[in-house]
Amino acid sequence: MNLCTRLLAIAGLLAGASQAQAFVQETHKRIAIDAVNYMRAHPDTTNYARLAAAAAAAGYTVEQMAQVIGQGSYDVDEFMDTYICGAVTGDCQTAPVWGLGASIVKYTSWWHFQNHTRGSDAHGNDKGGYNYDQLRVWGTLDDMAASWLVGDYLDDGKSGMKGWFGDNSKYNTYGVTEANYRQGSSSSKSQYDDFEEMPFQPIDNLGQYWYTKFQQSPTFQTLGFVLHTTDLLQPHHTWTTIDLNHSGWESWINDYYYSAGLNEHALVTAALGTFAPLPAGSTDIRPLLTQGGAFSYANGGSVLYTTDHAERVRVARLMVPHAIAMAVRVLDHAANRF
Numbered sequence: 001m002n003l004c005t006r007l008l009a010i011a012g013l014l015a016g017a018s019q020a021q022a023f024v025q026e027t028h029k030r031i032a033i034d035a036v037n038y039m040r041a042h043p044d045t046t047n048y049a050r051l052a053a054a055a056a057a058a059g060y061t062v063e064q065m066a067q068v069i070g071q072g073s074y075d076v077d078e079f080m081d082t083y084i085c086g087a088v089t090g091d092c093q094t095a096p097v098w099g100l101g102a103s104i105v106k107y108t109s110w111w112h113f114q115n116h117t118r119g120s121d122a123h124g125n126d127k128g129g130y131n132y133d134q135l136r137v138w139g140t141l142d143d144m145a146a147s148w149l150v151g152d153y154l155d156d157g158k159s160g161m162k163g164w165f166g167d168n169s170k171y172n173t174y175g176v177t178e179a180n181y182r183q184g185s186s187s188s189k190s191q192y193d194d195f196e197e198m199p200f201q202p203i204d205n206l207g208q209y210w211y212t213k214f215q216q217s218p219t220f221q222t223l224g225f226v227l228h229t230t231d232l233l234q235p236h237h238t239w240t241t242i243d244l245n246h247s248g249w250e251s252w253i254n255d256y257y258y259s260a261g262l263n264e265h266a267l268v269t270a271a272l273g274t275f276a277p278l279p280a281g282s283t284d285i286r287p288l289l290t291q292g293g294a295f296s297y298a299n300g301g302s303v304l305y306t307t308d309h310a311e312r313v314r315v316a317r318l319m320v321p322h323a324i325a326m327a328v329r330v331l332d333h334a335a336n337r338f
Contacts, residue, residue: 138241234300
């Protein structure tokens with residue numbers, strides 16, 4: 001199969017699998033805003049008063065603050081922080097040529113998983129991220145992505161790894177993004193020299209990086225970046241696959257978010273019992289985030305294998321309220337920093 005034919009075949013397969021790497025961006029925004037709305041409706045059981053005071057001090061209404069947080073959670077999928085380079089050309093890009101409007105929109109999405117089908121990863125994290133070579137469940141899209149990107153490497157800056165015909169480094173992803181998301185684990189460049197074996201850092205490390213930034217300089221936008229970790233309540237991100245009804249499930253969630261009552265406060269109240277409040281003196285939120293991942297792994301796996309509407313409603317009325325509840329726990333803790 002020549003290059004053009006292969007490209008068209010992959011594009012055809014992936015077309016319609018829109019943004020299969022995360023809750024769709026609008027859902028992320030809704031979850032973050034609904035966490036603020038829940039706190040406002042339940043000031044006696046949340047740290048709403050302090051959060052509202054921080055908004056007022058910054059010159060925001062509560063509604064404006066919620067929009068800023070929600071937009072931050074939305075924006076993480078737009079980050080231009082991850083370049084992968086061709087094994088032959090050495091050319092480095094932020095997305096595959098077949099990614100526009102297809103399942104893999106940007107390479108940054110590969111940092112948005114926490115694999116609960118296995119234990120620790122090559123970096124020493126208790127739960128790893130996406131690693132094609134270590135998947136326990138996968139589908140055609142996982143295979144096609146690995147086949148297309150076979151031998152491609154993570155951009156590690158000038159004079160780093162190279163393709164056969166040179167090095168067109170555009171961003172030191174290994175030295176910046178991977179280092180940011182390393183969060184106490186260990187890495188080597190050689191771990192990122194072949195896409196099909198890359199042990200991407202898990203999403204809880206992404207969340208911890210941004211929460212540390214928030215602690216250093218509190219902003220509502222940075223809090224929004226942290227709340228992108230609600231991907232942990234998307235079962236595909238803890239079973240770890242870009243396939244198996246991934247994009248269809250996420251689009252369904254967005255379509256039925258309100259009509260199926262996925263953000264009902266009674267469900268969020270019940271879900272809060274899953275997440276113990278973060279200790280006031282701690283700044284490591286990863287244990288809380290991993291609880292969210294464990295819940296989606298234990299309770300959401302059916303949506304990988306069925307598109308039955310009733311089953312999707314059942315699972316969604318567990319996952320989305322737990323995502324909102326996890327966000328509430330993060331916001332409760334963060335409010336003490338303002």
